[in-house]
Amino acid sequence: MATIYYDQDADLSYLxxxxxxxxxxxxxxxxxxxxxxxxxxxxxxxxPETSRSRERAAADGFEVLSVAEAARRGxxxxxxxxxxxxxxxxxxxxxxxxxxxxxxxxxxxxxxHYGRIVxxxxxxxxxxxxxxxxxxxxxxxxxxxxxxxxxxxHQDASGQAKQLALAYAKGLGCTKAGxxxxxxxxxxxxxxxxxxxxxxxxxxHLIQAGFETLVEAGYQPELxxxxxxxxxxxxxxxxxxxxxxxxxxxxxxxxxxGDYVSGxxxxxxxxxxxxxxxxxxxxxxxxxxxxxAENDAGRPNFSxxxxxxxxxxxxxxxxxxxxMMPWLKARQIPS
Ligand code: NDP
Ligand code: MG
Ligand code: MG
Numbered sequence: 315m316a317t318i319y320y321d322q323d324a325d326l327s328y329l330x331x332x333x334x335x336x337x338x339x340x341x342x343x344x345x346x347x348x349x350x351x352x353x354x355x356x357x358x359x360x361x362p363e364t365s366r367s368r369e370r371a372a373a374d375g376f377e378v379l380s381v382a383e384a385a386r387r388g389x390x391x392x393x394x395x396x397x398x399x400x401x402x403x404x405x406x407x408x409x410x411x412x413x414x415x416x417x418x419x420x421x422x423x424x425x426x427h428y429g430r431i432v433x434x435x436x437x438x439x440x441x442x443x444x445x446x447x448x449x450x451x452x453x454x455x456x457x458x459x460x461x462x463x464x465x466x467x468h469q470d471a472s473g474q475a476k477q478l479a480l481a482y483a484k485g486l487g488c489t490k491a492g493x494x495x496x497x498x499x500x501x502x503x504x505x506x507x508x509x510x511x512x513x514x515x516x517x518x519h520l521i522q523a524g525f526e527t528l529v530e531a532g533y534q535p536e537l538x539x540x541x542x543x544x545x546x547x548x549x550x551x552x553x554x555x556x557x558x559x560x561x562x563x564x565x566x567x568x569x570x571x572g573d574y575v576s577g578x579x580x581x582x583x584x585x586x587x588x589x590x591x592x593x594x595x596x597x598x599x600x601x602x603x604x605x606x607a608e609n610d611a612g613r614p615n616f617s618x619x620x621x622x623x624x625x626x627x628x629x630x631x632x633x634x635x636x637x638m639m640p641w642l643k644a645r646q647i648p649s
Contacts, residue, residue, distance in 0.1 A: 317495040319465065324484035324493075328477050329355050335388025336360070337381055337403065338395035339367040341448035342421050346392060346486060347376060349455045353485035360384025360407075385411035390482065392419045398609045401430045412437050414471065417478055422505065423498035426468050428602045439468040440479035443501055444488055451486065460490030466498050506596045511589050520580075521546065525628045535631045543632065 329350075336347040337360040351357045359371040360381040371378045385391050385408045393400050393408075404425070412418065414436035421443050425431040433439050444451045446461040454461050463483050467475045483493045509515070524542035529535050552561040562570045595601040608616055636644035 319480055319483070319489060319493040319495070321484060321489045324480035324489045325477065326353060326355070326481050326484055328474065328481035329390070329485060332356065332389040333358060333387050334390045334392060334482070335379075335384040336392050336394055337384060337408070338393070339365075339371040339376075340394070340396075342444070342451070343367070343392075343394035343448070344370070344374070345444075345448035345451040345455070346394060346421075347371070348374065348452055349487055350482070350485040351376075352455070353487075355485050358384050358387055360388075380407075382407040382411065389415070390417040390419060390478070392421075392482075393425075394421060397422060397424045398606065400425045404431045409433075417472075417475070419479070419482065420498075423466065423468075423502035424506075424602065427498045427502040428599050430606070433469065435469065436471050438470060438472050438475035438478060440475050440482075441466040441468070441498060441501065442479055442483045442486065442488065442493070443505075444486060451488075454491075455487035458487075458490070460487030462491040463488035463493045464496045464501050465493045466496050466501055468498050503593070503596050506601065507593050510596075510601075511592050517546075522626060522628060529627070535627060536635060539628060539631045539635055543628065544635070 333356045334346075334350055335358050336343050336350075339347065339359055339361060343359070347357050347359055357376065359376040359378050360383065361368050361371065361378060362381060368378050379387065381403060388411075391408060391411075393404070395403055408418070412434055417438040417440065418433050420426060420439075420441045423441055423443070426433075426439060426441075441464065443464040443466075444461050445463060446454075451461050463486065465476070465479050465483060467479065469475065472478070480489065480493065483489050521543050525535075525538045528538035528541070549561055549565075552564050556563075562573060565573075592601075595604075608614075633644075636642060
């Protein structure tokens with residue numbers, strides 16, 4: 315059974331009189347900065363001079379410093395810029411400011427687990443990884459609910475690393491929902507596997523393949539869109555609220571029977587074997603290496619695949635249909 319920490323296990327006083335430097339003000343950064351501040355903790359924000367996020371952080375009332383200056387001021391330094399830039403930012407601006415007693419924090423284990431960042435032994439290195447995008451972390455904090463998070467300790471130089479991380483989690487509101495104990499290794503590998511095999515890679519390609527199968531067979535793209543994409547939201551809501559068994563209870567017996575007989579044909583032994591290979595590439599670090607090399611090369615393949623994916627016919631149909639369903643609050647990628 316997982317160890318789960320709640321409000322009574324965490325003490326905000328571990329952060330009293332300390333300054334948290336939030337480096338990055340994107341999805342996670344803005345939510346961490348604002349939730350911690352509302353919990354009575356002293357927060358400064360660190361961003362490059364050229365950052366587009368500076369204006370937003372300043373408008374939200376934060377003292378916005380250079381990354382180096384924020385790292386200097388912070389007793390706790392929270393690395394909330396994109397994973398692929400963290401190594402560079404760490405080496406240039408953060409490492410020179412690390413003094414014994416400081417705490418380096420992450421919201422994802424990638425850079426520590428794959429050895430891209432190797433902090434000195436005299437500092438604490440911990441992770442609080444909220445299990446939601448930043449805007450949900452912020453919204454649920456304001457509603458007094460909080461989102462669940464993971465906690466991990468990579469280095470405990472002070473002897474208080476876990477208590478400090480738990481205090482940080484409490485400041486985010488996460489101990490209201492529950493904070494599960496893990497390791498950097500487990501968090502990183504399961505997070506990457508989940509997003510690749512199921513959440514992002516698996517689901518999006520399942521949707522596209524289903525859409526293509528129907529359209530190639532001569533069915534109207536609009537119907538295909540409704541059947542394989544739009545309805546997914548309703549199914550996922552049922553699964554989220556009551557598990558697979560509640561979804562199967564809610565759909566028709568015909569749908570449930572089709573689930574049992576056709577599902578295993580889609581997710582067959584070949585797919586399971588591929589899942590194993592994907593997991594192995596994550597465990598050996600091969601995926602991480604490939605992704606960082608792609609960044610170093612200026613993202614040629616990533617940019618091409620993104621562009622190709624955005625031009626898939628399902629996107630054009632979807633855009634038209636979503637415009638006819640104002641209640642679902644259609645969204646666009648900001649330019
Ligand atoms: P975002 O991409 O949303 O935000 C990036 C922020 O970092 C922006 O403010 C950006 O500024 C700034 N930034 C970019 N480059 C630098 C730099 N060189 N130095 C300092 N700041 C920089 O990131 P996320 O919030 O998604 O991710 C942050 C961390 O949180 C990652 O480790 C991620 O894995 C983790 N995480 C993310 C979750 C999510 O749902 N998004 C969930 C849980 C964990 P600018 O506007 O100028 O680009
Ligand atoms: Mg992830
Ligand atoms: Mg149906």
